[in-house]
Amino acid sequence: MGGINKDIKLIDENGKRIDGRSFNELRPIKIEAGVLERADGSAYIEWGNNKIIAAVYGPREVYPKHMQDPSRAVLRARYNMAAFSVDERKKPGPDRRSIELSLVISNALSSVVLLEQFPRTAIDVFIEVLQADAGTRIAGLTAASVALADAGIPMKDLIVGCAAGKVDNTVVLDLNKEEDNYGQADLPVAIIPRTKEIVLFQMDGDMTFDEVEMGLNMAIDAALKVYELQKDALRRKYINLAQEDEQQ
């Protein structure tokens, strides 16, 4: 968080944010399942100006073999940003941030995937951020979960999330890029929608206990709305396959 910048007003006198949203409003979100040919499962998400693609390969045999777990599958997520995804060109390849995000995303997805059904295999999840606009880890995780379902991977539930944050001393939902750059706090949250258990939770900035509580509640409510979009994307892709021609 950049800390408060006195010159930039992020919320106007009517309570509207710089992109016209109210404090608890999501950015526009579009999800599409099954967008790649080679991957076993894939999904594309546009969340505000984020454009992110996720693909799943597996379960497949693990190489090198010493990486195998004899009792369950190993889920390995890899979060990667395209060089042109951010304002200043990013040098290709992993940095400390993307390695950490890959880990917290792997952990979140592993909490629902029924890994014990595929001992000794790997389930590889690749998240490519094509255009970044704040909230990429949650948008990427949301797409990855759709890609896993598209790949037919058994899981207890999808994973879905949303971030809350604090700008101009106000707790708001789903920070955009300017709010992320100049705001006071960011609070990404991901949940198992059925049980509302929290599987990813991070925070950086400056918030009171009450603000964290409020942000968490807002993020969970919003995540449940995004969950509907995930299900809708999967149904849209598979509706044709589910129809049965009785004449056959």
Place this chain on the structure above:
Amino acid sequence: MSKFTESVVSEIKRDYIQKLLSQGSRIDGRSQNDFRKIEVIKNFIPRADGSALVKLGNTQVLVGVKIETGEPFPDTPNTGVLSTNAELVPLASPTFEAGPPGEEAIELARVVDRGIRESKAIDLERLVIKEGELVWIVFVDIHVLDYDGNLFDASALGSIIALKNSTVPASRFGQGEDFPLPIRHYPATTTFAKIGDKIVLDPNLDEENIAHSRLTITTDENGKINAIQKGLEGTFTKDEILNTIKVSIESGKYLRNTFILGDDSK
């Protein structure tokens, strides 16, 4: 399937593709010198200074251009800089692995770079801010999303279209008003695979997997040849090379008129 099993070519498929070719047909129904269906979405990444998403059959490549200020090379103090990079991210194919660019990615980036550079597509001399000190650096980043053969043509096509639609972000760097990236030439790249004694344009993955040799040719709008790369272990005869160059000039016209200069991209 792992990288290991994926790379084993089915003998039945190999024989079938060869048998088809000997009768003048291809595995996906195309003729020898047909491209697969091409679709282009310009400006797919508004945050980049130029971009294009190219779908060549099931192959998908996203090219983004970023333009920044920097120092010129000491031996060319009065020209801007072009830097082309390719990432074969493991999202795109079970045979791609995470990690620094391997030789395939580097060959891809260098062949695309050569086509742009040698055709003098970008007017690099107009990208000087202060001679010998400050110039514009044009980064072309090729991000492969779905690999179903012939990354060369998809990447080269995406690159020239992204460049043609690029804006130099001068205001962002306090260097006056933004201006369109000056483009002088429109190189088109075509790749051929030799399978047995047949040579086909735009090989798909099945064809690429059994190809003995590969030829990538870049030509400009005046029919001049700007770059050639012969790939793989096999050989070509001199006549094959010369004939293929002729086909390349014609196929390049189709790419240029339809997608680079034409309006057949969104």
Place this chain on the structure above:
Amino acid sequence: MEKIREIVLPGEEIDLMGNKPGNGIYIENGKAYVEYLGVKTVKSGYLNIIPLSGRYQPQKGDKVIGKVVDIMPSNWVVDINAPYLAPLHVNDTPWKVDFGDTGKYLNVGDTIIAKIMSVNEVKQVWLTMKEPGLRKLEGGHVITVSPTKVPRIIGKDGSMIKILKDMTNSKIYVGQNGIIWIDGSIDSILKVVGAIRLIEREAHIIGLTDRVKDFLSKNKKENDENGRN
């Protein structure tokens, strides 16, 4: 008559309607939930989820088509489009193979029809070729479809596959794992591939059989959407 079956998604609660929980269902706190994307079906008192995507899950007794990807002194390793590679031991073939002579019978890149002999509790699969009809395939062409589409391509009581064979005068073998071998003249192979792609795309639209017949009676190839120049 067209009936749209409801798509169920991971994590959704499901009404067992008096049935026992079958494949693709897990129980938590006495409630039943879906494990993977699919459609519901009831069979012999069990509610199962039929997957609509995903890799082939080997079942004992399935006949599959596989590609030999490695050779060991006493077995071959076969890719059957499943999460695991499947070994085929020399003793489970019709040949008498001396130790170390495996390469004389099957080579890397060869394609075989084999049967899933066993699947153990940690999902290790063993193949056998010891049964009439199981063999190395030669000639023709192999294509891959999603294993979930196999029933459509075979059709009710084999009706669709019969149409494909009869109208093109070709040999077709559909592995349960979604790998299909087609042999015949080049023209008939192209027609069969085109018809299978049509079935994959349009299985849900009424009148599939007529459209497949119509397709086969015309001289169409698989892909007519390529760019010309």
